[in-house]
Amino acid sequence: MQRAPAVLLFVSLAVALSTSAAAAQEARAVEAARADAAIKSAFPSAPADWQSRLVPDETMRTCSAYRNHPPGDLAQAIAQRARVVIVYPADGKLLGDWQKGEAIAQSGYGLRFTDYPPRSVNGGNCYACHRLSRQELSYGTLGPPLLDYGKARNYGAADARTAYEKIYDSQAALPCSNMPRFGSNGILTIEQIKDLVALLMSPESLVNK
Amino acid sequence: MVGEWPAYRVSTTHVMTMQHRLFDCYWQMRLPELELGSEVSVTLISWLTSQAQGGDIAAPGLKR
Numbered sequence: 001m002q003r004a005p006a007v008l009l010f011v012s013l014a015v016a017l018s019t020s021a022a023a024a025q026e027a028r029a030v031e032a033a034r035a036d037a038a039i040k041s042a043f044p045s046a047p048a049d050w051q052s053r054l055v056p057d058e059t060m061r062t063c064s065a066y067r068n069h070p071p072g073d074l075a076q077a078i079a080q081r082a083r084v085v086i087v088y089p090a091d092g093k094l095l096g097d098w099q100k101g102e103a104i105a106q107s108g109y110g111l112r113f114t115d116y117p118p119r120s121v122n123g124g125n126c127y128a129c130h131r132l133s134r135q136e137l138s139y140g141t142l143g144p145p146l147l148d149y150g151k152a153r154n155y156g157a158a159d160a161r162t163a164y165e166k167i168y169d170s171q172a173a174l175p176c177s178n179m180p181r182f183g184s185n186g187i188l189t190i191e192q193i194k195d196l197v198a199l200l201m202s203p204e205s206l207v208n209k
Numbered sequence: 210m211v212g213e214w215p216a217y218r219v220s221t222t223h224v225m226t227m228q229h230r231l232f233d234c235y236w237q238m239r240l241p242e243l244e245l246g247s248e249v250s251v252t253l254i255s256w257l258t259s260q261a262q263g264g265d266i267a268a269p270g271l272k273r
Binding site for chain 2: 038039041042043044045046047050053054108111112113114
């Protein structure tokens with residue numbers, strides 16, 4: 001008699017647990033349309049010309065679908081799509097001014113909803129993810145450290161070109177890279193990307209000191 | 210990390226919630242203004258919290 005309530009409690013607990021397990025199973029299979037609707041309603045004040053920021057392009061869709069590890073043919077398609085949109089400097093010079101590059105690497109300004117109308121040129125915010133110089137102590141580690149980038153490559157012309165392409169569209173070098181596509185997405189200008197290449201590849205740059 | 214929220218943020222000089230931190234996160238990612246309390250924000254924080262299961266609660270934390 002005395003045990004009965006305990007047994008009842010156990011049974012109802014087991015039922016509740018199995019019900020919630022089933023619910024969790026169901027929750028894992030959330031419909032894509034439902035997720036899209038939730039994302040849309042999370043940004044109700046988004047202006048019409050910002051809606052495109054909520055829509056992944058083909059590269060992002062592929063990377064999401066394969067959790068950043070797409071099969072070979074799809075990875076090649078991503079890299080190819082990126083390669084064909086890269087625009088090179090008209091004069092063929094890939095190295096700009098490394099000191100301007102350092103300022104661009106330090107600045108996280110631009111394209112945030114509080115940055116309109118623009119009060120400054122856009123930055124690259126490179127230090128948020130990369131260590132670039134010994135003197136700057138505040139840097140992120142999501143990306144590899146880039147200390148001595150040019151020195152380690154003997155300041156080679158082919159390496160400057162690789163760096164330009166990587167900054168312009170990271171997907172060309174590494175499909176599903178987490179790095180923003182600074183050129184392709186119109187974040188930085190060609191001149192600014194040249195300044196960043198100089199920051200990496202100039203012997204005088206503090207990256208190589 | 211999740212167990213350190215809410216946290217004192219040096220940038221705001223106040224103790225702020227994870228909701229506010231997500232708002233800032235989307236801002237920094239160049240996305241539109243996140244609706245505080247929206248389903249996306251709540252489910253994302255729920256997921257982060259479930260990922261932190263077994264970790265220590267160390268709130269309020271100290272953050273940039």
